[in-house]
Amino acid sequence: MSHDYRGTQSDPIPLTRPSLPPLDEMLEDFHTVFDSGRLTNFGPYATRLEALVSQTVGARRVVSVANATTGLMMVLNTLPPGTEVLLPSFTFLPTAQAVAWNPGLTPVFVDIDRNTYNIDPDDLRRKVSSNTSAILGVHVFGVPCDIDALDRIARDHGLRVFFDSAHALGSRIGEDAIGAFGTAEVFSLSATKVVACGEGGVVATNDDTLHRGLLNRRNYGFSIDATDSANLGLNGKITELSAVLGLHLLGGLQDRVSRRNQIAAAYRSGLSRVRGLRFQSVPDGSVSTYKDFTIEIDPKEFGMTRDGLRAGLAALGIETAPYFSPPIHRMTYFRERFPVAEPLPTTDQVSGRILSLPMFEDMTDSQVERVIESVEAVGAGAINRLGKRSAG
Numbered sequence: 001m002s003h004d005y006r007g008t009q010s011d012p013i014p015l016t017r018p019s020l021p022p023l024d025e026m027l028e029d030f031h032t033v034f035d036s037g038r039l040t041n042f043g044p045y046a047t048r049l050e051a052l053v054s055q056t057v058g059a060r061r062v063v064s065v066a067n068a069t070t071g072l073m074m075v076l077n078t079l080p081p082g083t084e085v086l087l088p089s090f091t092f093l094p095t096a097q098a099v100a101w102n103p104g105l106t107p108v109f110v111d112i113d114r115n116t117y118n119i120d121p122d123d124l125r126r127k128v129s130s131n132t133s134a135i136l137g138v139h140v141f142g143v144p145c146d147i148d149a150l151d152r153i154a155r156d157h158g159l160r161v162f163f164d165s166a167h168a169l170g171s172r173i174g175e176d177a178i179g180a181f182g183t184a185e186v187f188s189l190s191a192t193k194v195v196a197c198g199e200g201g202v203v204a205t206n207d208d209t210l211h212r213g214l215l216n217r218r219n220y221g222f223s224i225d226a227t228d229s230a231n232l233g234l235n236g237k238i239t240e241l242s243a244v245l246g247l248h249l250l251g252g253l254q255d256r257v258s259r260r261n262q263i264a265a266a267y268r269s270g271l272s273r274v275r276g277l278r279f280q281s282v283p284d285g286s287v288s289t290y291k292d293f294t295i296e297i298d299p300k301e302f303g304m305t306r307d308g309l310r311a312g313l314a315a316l317g318i319e320t321a322p323y324f325s326p327p328i329h330r331m332t333y334f335r336e337r338f339p340v341a342e343p344l345p346t347t348d349q350v351s352g353r354i355l356s357l358p359m360f361e362d363m364t365d366s367q368v369e370r371v372i373e374s375v376e377a378v379g380a381g382a383i384n385r386l387g388k389r390s391a392g
């Protein structure tokens with residue numbers, strides 16, 4: 001073993017860390033914003049960001065928003081009240097909160113595919129009712145959903161398809177970037193994402209009516225062509241400083257995604273020698289952003305639960321996160337108001353076993369190796385929870 005695991009807390013490895021462009025490269029644009037005095041309200045940088053995202057993901061219309069949560073809330077607000085939205089429970093909390101914030105929309109949770117962790121088309125089809133208006137897919141950790149299957153179900157039942165693409169700016173299916181599928185895709189630009197503006201988001205769509213619907217909602221609900229308000233609205237504006245960051249970060253998107261895929265390949269190869277671990281599948285021909293790199297721990301084979309491994313890694317200064325555990329249908333607000341009619345066995349199993357390992361573009365190869373060796377050592381019982389080598 002090449003590392004001394006004792007004392008590594010002084011050299012911690014974070015779960016994530018934004019890799020920002022050199023400040024010097026952005027100074028001119030920051031000066032322009034400061035000199036103009038225009039910090040927000042759909043300024044020139046927000047407009048340029050929308051144009052660059054449109055070009056990057058191949059969608060005709062892009063609307064910048066304050067964050068993905070508000071983007072999702074507004075997209076879903078275009079649905080008829082009194083209807084149901086089908087979505088996975090294995091996702092980050094805001095996916096479901098965005099549904100619940102809309103008066104009259106009911107979230108209906110669907111199980112996930114055992115390999116990709118994305119919404120399971122078979123369970124989805126079973127859960128469509130005469131009240132369903134939309135499917136809200138999530139490209140979990142950057143792995144694209146089974147778009148064809150979702151489109152087929154939507155066509156058969158006259159549903160809309162939206163995507164929570166918070167993790168997937170830079171993901172692809174073949175030659176097609178994630179961003180132009182379904183009626184709209186909602187990206188997050190928050191601090192943990194591959195394009196990390198601090199806070200921010202963008203909605204991509206080819207649907208002119210939806211585009212107009214978003215413009216009529218994101219400025220507090222003021223209509224774009226009048227002083228009237230005909231819709232629910234909120235403050236959905238991105239700031240100019242966030243937009244500057246976004247523009248500079250988008251330029252390097254391909255390189256960022258490539259580096260993350262390199263790290264993921266190193267993790268997969270190094271961890272394949274450890275018994276009791278499974279990895280998320282990326283369908284052939286698809287590219288994931290690896291917004292998160294996750295492992296699934298089979299406690300019997302690995303010899304320890306997910307929580308045991310997590311504590312062992314924490315003692316070695318390695319930060320991890322149990323994304324997504326507990327799943328949303330088990331959280332109090334949703335359990336009480338939107339109880340599931342049937343269990344979600346795959347969601348429950350994956351949630352109980354999942355762990356995200358450190359993943360950021362500036363991670364060094366030796367940091368990746370240290371994480372791999374630490375997982376192996378904790379699993380083998382060579383390291384106890386205090387980060388000390390076990391005797392013998």
Ligand SMILES: Cc1ncc(COP(=O)(O)O)c(C=O)c1O
Nearest residue numbers: 067068069092094095166188190
């Ligand atoms: C799957 C998913 N959806 C939505 C969001 C919300 O994004 P934002 O923080 O931009 O509101 C996140 C944030 O991490 C997320 O992971």
